[in-house]
Amino acid sequence: MDVIEKVDIRDEEGNTMDYSLYKGCSFPPHVVGNVRDLVANCAKLKCRQDDVLLYTYPKSGTHWMHNILNMFITGNFAYAGTASYLEFAKIDVIDNMPSPRLIATHLEVDLFPDDIKNGIGKVVNIVRNPKDVAVSYYCFLSSMKGVGFTGTFDSFLRFYLKEEFFFGNWYGALKQWLDIGKTYPKMKIFTLYYEDLKRNTLPNLKRVVNFLEIPRDEDFCKSVIDNTGFATMKRHHETESKHNEQFKDVVKDGVLPIYRKGEIGDWKRWFTPAQSELFDRVYKERLAKYDLDLVYE
Numbered sequence: 001m002d003v004i005e006k007v008d009i010r011d012e013e014g015n016t017m018d019y020s021l022y023k024g025c026s027f028p029p030h031v032v033g034n035v036r037d038l039v040a041n042c043a044k045l046k047c048r049q050d051d052v053l054l055y056t057y058p059k060s061g062t063h064w065m066h067n068i069l070n071m072f073i074t075g076n077f078a079y080a081g082t083a084s085y086l087e088f089a090k091i092d093v094i095d096n097m098p099s100p101r102l103i104a105t106h107l108e109v110d111l112f113p114d115d116i117k118n119g120i121g122k123v124v125n126i127v128r129n130p131k132d133v134a135v136s137y138y139c140f141l142s143s144m145k146g147v148g149f150t151g152t153f154d155s156f157l158r159f160y161l162k163e164e165f166f167f168g169n170w171y172g173a174l175k176q177w178l179d180i181g182k183t184y185p186k187m188k189i190f191t192l193y194y195e196d197l198k199r200n201t202l203p204n205l206k207r208v209v210n211f212l213e214i215p216r217d218e219d220f221c222k223s224v225i226d227n228t229g230f231a232t233m234k235r236h237h238e239t240e241s242k243h244n245e246q247f248k249d250v251v252k253d254g255v256l257p258i259y260r261k262g263e264i265g266d267w268k269r270w271f272t273p274a275q276s277e278l279f280d281r282v283y284k285e286r287l288a289k290y291d292l293d294l295v296y297e
């Protein structure tokens with residue numbers, strides 16, 4: 001049987017980061033239950049043709065896209081809060097959600113439900129530039145308890161660049177999507193870059209609608225934009241987000257610290273030139289064979 005390895009890394013300044021390694025995948029401590037059960041339950045989850053699975057590497061705009069997709073799917077503009085995640089919600093909760101289901105996940109693609117890999121349901125994949133993700137993740141983890149990180153940004157970056165960093169590391173996560181046509185040719189996927197969504201929202205929302213094959217016209221898309229702007233969502237989150245069972249042990253009152261800045265290029269206020277060079281070097285090496293044009297500012 002595959003072993004669940006508990007990893008507790010500690011750097012020279014004494015900062016620690018805990019996670020579980022199982023079947024080569026890394027899971028932060030706040031995933032639900034035992035990772036072996038989680039992996040088994042996810043693989044056999046029964047999917048439906050009208051399921052939409054939102055995949056993101058953490059801090060890539062999951063809440064933003066969840067709310068956008070929810071508006072398109074339900075046809076109304078109510079704030080939908082935080083998604084139910086494959087790895088944070090109990091599997092029964094996911095199993096019993098009424099159709100059409102919108103589910104989120106940060107799990108590596110190999111751990112997706114077999115049905116999704118075989119083309120039952122659709123997958124929306126959001127990618128954000130890794131430097132802004134790093135800053136957003138650092139700020140997020142620094143404000144959590146139990147799974148938090150108490151060190152400096154520099155020490156966080158060293159963890160973040162490790163191959164075994166949470167959920168397969170940002171570059172590993174991206175690679176799986178760049179190769180997806182070969183690995184899971186039947187999966188129905190739509191990939192969208194956070195930066196494109198931010199800069200050219202309307203045309204990209206129309207692309208989302210096309211992918212979903214749902215009849216929503218341009219006026220509907222414009223209302224979605226009005227209702228999912230950063231300031232609007234932040235206000236809803238602060239006033240309406242109630243205790244969330246999925247995160248009850250890791251954040252105060254179960255409400256996640258999500259709406260920080262919502263900008264492209266905030267990393268420039270955090271990275272020193274040396275950190276930025278190191279980062280560029282590591283990512284260039286790791287993604288050398290791909291022709292990528294990521295937007296950093």
Ligand code: A3P
Pocket residue numbers: 056057058059060061062063064132135136137139198228229230231233258259260261262263266
């Ligand atoms: P920052 O920390 O850079 O501000 P996730 O939902 O995957 O955890 O991602 C959180 C990030 O998405 C945060 O980034 C958050 O501010 C940003 N975000 C949330 N809603 C947004 C919106 N409507 N427009 C742009 N960015 C948004």
